[in-house]
Amino acid sequence: MFSLTGVHLHPTWKRVEDDFVMGACSRRLFGYVSRDPEGVWSAFDEEARVVAAGVDLREVSEALWAHHLATHDDHCAPAGEAPWWRRPIRVARERHVASAR
Numbered sequence: 529m530f531s532l533t534g535v536h537l538h539p540t541w542k543r544v545e546d547d548f549v550m551g552a553c554s555r556r557l558f559g560y561v562s563r564d565p566e567g568v569w570s571a572f573d574e575e576a577r578v579v580a581a582g583v584d585l586r587e588v589s590e591a592l593w594a595h596h597l598a599t600h601d602d603h604c605a606p607a608g609e610a611p612w613w614r615r616p617i618r619v620a621r622e623r624h625v626a627s628a629r
């Protein structure tokens with residue numbers, strides 16, 4: 529299901545290797561796309577399940593993004609909270625202590 533907040537989201541694609549691309553939403557990594565020796569791209573969600581496959585990287589990655597948007601609200605951190613990679617280390621450490629109680 530698409531939400532109103534999801535409309536404003538955009539994925540960030542990080543090309544790690546020629547044949548490996550990682551995708552992140554505003555909160556966290558949500559999956560990756562890799563190319564097999566035949567040139568076919570496969571998109572995997574965060575549980576390593578194949579979501580889409582094809583020779584067009586753009587189409588495959590967009591399918592992965594659409595797949596993630598359907599679960600973003602349920603699985604990603606609530607809006608208003610900074611992504612973990614943008615939090616100062618000090619804050620992250622406090623959070624760790626708090627969750628250990």
Ligand SMILES: [Zn+2]
Nearest residue numbers: 553555600604
């Ligand atoms: Zn998300």
